[in-house]
Amino acid sequence: MRWNLRLTAANKGIWKASELQRSLAEHGLVISAGKMSGLWSGQPVSLKLEDLDVICVVLGCEIGDLLIPEPQTVTRPGQDTDVRQAATGSTGPAPTVVPRRRDGRSLPPM
Numbered sequence: 499m500r501w502n503l504r505l506t507a508a509n510k511g512i513w514k515a516s517e518l519q520r521s522l523a524e525h526g527l528v529i530s531a532g533k534m535s536g537l538w539s540g541q542p543v544s545l546k547l548e549d550l551d552v553i554c555v556v557l558g559c560e561i562g563d564l565l566i567p568e569p570q571t572v573t574r575p576g577q578d579t580d581v582r583q584a585a586t587g588s589t590g591p592a593p594t595v596v597p598r599r600r601d602g603r604s605l606p607p608m
Contacts, residue, residue, distance in 0.1 A: 499567060499568060500565070500567075501540070501541045501542060501564065502565065503553070506557055507557060510557050510558060510559070512557070515534050515535060515538035515539075518534070526552065550564070
């Protein structure tokens with residue numbers, strides 16, 4: 499999913515995060531400056547459904563305007579290696595991870 503708050507707000511004439519923050523507060527949703535910055539300029543880690551309701555009311559939009567599906571980014575069974583190769587640009591096998599102790603000593607043989 500892609501978070502589309504900034505463009506949705508711009509379409510409604512809201513160009514600054516502080517403008518949206520004030521409008522949300524008028525509707526009972528008080529958001530800290532840090533969280534507002536994250537909502538405005540990035541992808542939120544978590545967001546309550548009730549908060550999404552308030553955002554939609556303030557912007558006069560639907561959930562589909564804020565959350566854009568990106569099905570092409572979903573890994574399907576059997577596609578795992580193709581996606582990894584495309585992401586890393588390598589065609590060889592994935593490197594083997596060898597566990598090591600923090601104190602520098604070697605681990606016993608397996």
